[in-house]
Amino acid sequence: MGMKAKELVEKNGLDVKKLINMLNKAYCDEWLAYYQYWIGARLAVGIPREHLETEMEEHANEELDHARKLAKRIIELGGTPEIDPANWQKLSTCGYLPPDHPTVDELLEQNIQGERCAISVYEKILDYVHGKDMITGHLVRHILEEELEHEQELEDIREDIAAFRHSCGKK
Numbered sequence: 092m093g094m095k096a097k098e099l100v101e102k103n104g105l106d107v108k109k110l111i112n113m114l115n116k117a118y119c120d121e122w123l124a125y126y127q128y129w130i131g132a133r134l135a136v137g138i139p140r141e142h143l144e145t146e147m148e149e150h151a152n153e154e155l156d157h158a159r160k161l162a163k164r165i166i167e168l169g170g171t172p173e174i175d176p177a178n179w180q181k182l183s184t185c186g187y188l189p190p191d192h193p194t195v196d197e198l199l200e201q202n203i204q205g206e207r208c209a210i211s212v213y214e215k216i217l218d219y220v221h222g223k224d225m226i227t228g229h230l231v232r233h234i235l236e237e238e239l240e241h242e243q244e245l246e247d248i249r250e251d252i253a254a255f256r257h258s259c260g261k262k
Contacts, residue, residue: 103223111170119179121158137195206242
């Protein structure tokens with residue numbers, strides 16, 4: 092633990108335990124998002140499966156990187172990242188949507204929903220640390236930027252599929 096990291100945050104009036112809790116919940120969300128993308132990429136069926144699979148694998152790797160960075164910050168603040176995967180679902184804000192019907196359409200909708208939830212989570216953390224914790228703010232802004240990018244990429248794929256179906260006379 093970095094004594095100064097915790098001291099700086101407390102000096103600026105933040106409740107470090109609350110911040111660690113918020114970061115830990117986001118950490119759990121990221122692990123579940125990683126797995127949701129990873130397993131969805133392997134189970135995907137339909138057209139354009141190959142393109143979606145590549146995109147989902149890229150997103151999975153970025154979600155894992157988010158978890159890694161959040162863990163680092165939690166430790167810097169004197170906390171412990173949730174070490175028991177059995178607790179991830181319990182602590183998660185966004186949860187996990189199993190790909191029970193892994194069609195391209197279903198996977199897109201599930202993951203867009205997940206990204207929108209993540210965006211909301213990171214907005215709340217940013218609001219909490221605004222002007223009081225530049226380090227966490229910088230980290231969360233970076234993650235938020237990637238989550239917004241993920242949502243846009245998935246929406247673009249969904250729109251491309253809809254345009255293709257329309258051009259083929261299908262709905």
